[in-house]
Amino acid sequence: MHAMTIKPLVLLPDPVLRKQSVDIERVDESVRALADDMLETMYDAPGIGLAAIQVGIARRMLVIDCSKDEEDKAPIVFINPQILSSSDERSIYEEGCLSIPDYYAEIERPAEIVVDYLDREGKQQQINADGLLATCLQHEIDHLNGVLFIDHISKLKRNMVVKKFTKLARSREGSQL
Numbered sequence: 001m002h003a004m005t006i007k008p009l010v011l012l013p014d015p016v017l018r019k020q021s022v023d024i025e026r027v028d029e030s031v032r033a034l035a036d037d038m039l040e041t042m043y044d045a046p047g048i049g050l051a052a053i054q055v056g057i058a059r060r061m062l063v064i065d066c067s068k069d070e071e072d073k074a075p076i077v078f079i080n081p082q083i084l085s086s087s088d089e090r091s092i093y094e095e096g097c098l099s100i101p102d103y104y105a106e107i108e109r110p111a112e113i114v115v116d117y118l119d120r121e122g123k124q125q126q127i128n129a130d131g132l133l134a135t136c137l138q139h140e141i142d143h144l145n146g147v148l149f150i151d152h153i154s155k156l157k158r159n160m161v162v163k164k165f166t167k168l169a170r171s172r173e174g175s176q177l
């Protein structure tokens, strides 16, 4: 039995977040254990999506639960996700990120996408996502390519966010001395 663990989150401006994640060759018990830990970490935060790189592991896996508060939990594990097609139609959502706490910005992305992935059992799946799930999936798949949602805002705003989080990281280090 695997006891689930809440893992520490990697925060901006840690360069780990810019790493390119690699495909998972085989979906085995260790991969499933990581998925469970990622879900536990995401629910604890709380957040609606988390990529493995956000807990420091550069492998192509992400977890999402876009269910509403009053609904039952609906966790989905995506392994080696690939966007097969994106709609021309766009939608705008206010996004945030567990690696960039308490910062939010409106981001425009394709409104609908088709994604191919392996599930928690290693079975090939395809999902036609729209609404919040489509945005969330694109945000998390970006993470696997070292891309953050702040890369979709203006350079001026992005520089301000990075500066703020660099200062925060320094003060965290300072308080540990």
Ligand code: NI
Pocket: 096, 097, 098, 099, 139, 140, 143
């Ligand atoms: Ni994120």
